[in-house]
């Protein structure tokens with residue numbers, strides 16, 4: 411397995427606000443993501459998942475350690491690390507098509523080629539017919555599909571997703587998981603996906619990394635050997651249920667710890 | 673509709689007070705006299721010219737202020753060091769009353785057009801800078817971050833995110849401050865001026881022509897109303913994504 415992304419000894423301590431104690435959000439963490447891996451980071455809320463992902467994205471600086479992508483150290487945000495946020499971050503003043511083309515314009519891709527790429531992703535995300543809509547006119551699930559398309563249009567080396575379906579209702583969320591998985595099954599784009607939902611973590615991943623309660627660190631690594639293509643029926647298979655039972659145990663201990671702290 | 677009804681109520685109360693003889697005509701003209709005086713002003717005394725001059729002054733002074741203030745405000749909102757440098761001074765300058773500058777500006781720039789423009793400029797520019805900076809400074813952080821992860825650098829974040837994200841707010845700020853600019857122009861015209869709506873009002877005062885004075889004030893109100901309306905229509909046309 412070639413290392414696409416290497417997280418070496420990365421930790422993050424936030425300085426205390428107004429003379430308060432500094433907050434350790436992330437303990438020194440090591441993480442290797444191979445080419446074409448689909449990794450899910452699973453942990454209770456507040457354990458530092460977003461912090462870790464933001465450091466990989468270059469939106470935050472680690473207190474110690476470093477992040478390497480294809481052997482190069484990450485120094486700031488860049489289009490080779492596409493990011494999808496939990497909050498809806500489409501640019502409200504751009505249409506769906508213009509949102510998807512945002513990064514292409516930044517790179518100076520010619521208009522004709524831009525249009526082609528946009529049409530391609532509109533189609534794959536099931537958004538044909540919505541090209542000229544404003545983000546406001548779309549449902550949450552659709553907005554996140556556009557956000558994924560917008561990140562993929564840049565053809566990033568790795569796709570980072572921070573609980574992208576966290577705000578969606580269960581049915582929409584399940585459909586979105588299948589859509590994302592079908593895209594991965596075709597392109598095998600390297601993915602790092604953050605979630606606190608056990609089922610989601612298993613269903614999508616080739617490997618699930620379980621994090622401890624705050625201050626977070628990776629405490630277990632669970633390979634998911636379920637075959638592809640995966641469908642929603644798989645969620646009731648014995649293998650899936652066994653994995654779910656195991657991860658529930660792992661997470662429960664942490665959730666109890668996290669709850670005790672508050 | 674309800675808004676119109678209140679206008680009607682207001683005029684009715686005014687008519688009752690004056691035509692009913694409750695208030696002496698020396699102090700407050702009745703609506704009919706006001707309209708007659710207004711007609712005379714427009715047809716005989718070249719009041720249209722005064723209106724034109726005043727509008728020109730407001731628009732000119734305000735446009736100059738906007739031209740300076742909007743870019744400065746955006747840069748202030750976008751870059752913390754620039755904000756740290758300018759914010760204290762602008763906050764101080766904002767409280768300097770434009771009307772208090774009128775005598776000083778007459779010394780500096782005479783009583784010509786430049787002086788009128790400067791009054792409006794000084795009255796508007798600091799307010800604009802500060803309000804634009806605040807709007808830009810409070811741009812949604814996650815949108816800026818999304819832009820960076822899509823390959824934007826600082827400059828293109830300003831151009832492709834901060835600017836379009838805040839354009840509607842900036843338009844709204846311009847609308848608001850333009851309203852204030854109207855009060856400055858009248859003050860500037862009350863002192864040391866030979867034309868303009870403010871000059872007409874002060875002229876009428878020496879003649880005790882309250883009908884003319886009230887007509888002048890109402891014209892100011894109407895122009896404000898029309899420009900407000902135009903601004904709102906313009907915003908709707910320019911920023912359809914807001915309404916969708």
Ligand SMILES: Nc1ncnc2c1ncn2[C@@H]1O[C@H](COP(=O)(O)OP(=O)(O)O)[C@@H](O)[C@H]1O
Pocket residue numbers: 424425433434435453454455456457458459460461462624
């Ligand atoms: N900018 C910040 N300043 C101070 N504390 C922060 C900041 N960002 C996150 N934290 C703290 O770090 C911890 C981990 O946060 P986060 O990474 O968002 O957790 P998760 O995404 O797993 O829910 C939390 O306790 C949070 O309060």
Ligand SMILES: [Mg+2]
Pocket residue numbers: 456459460461572573
């Ligand atoms: Mg989070």
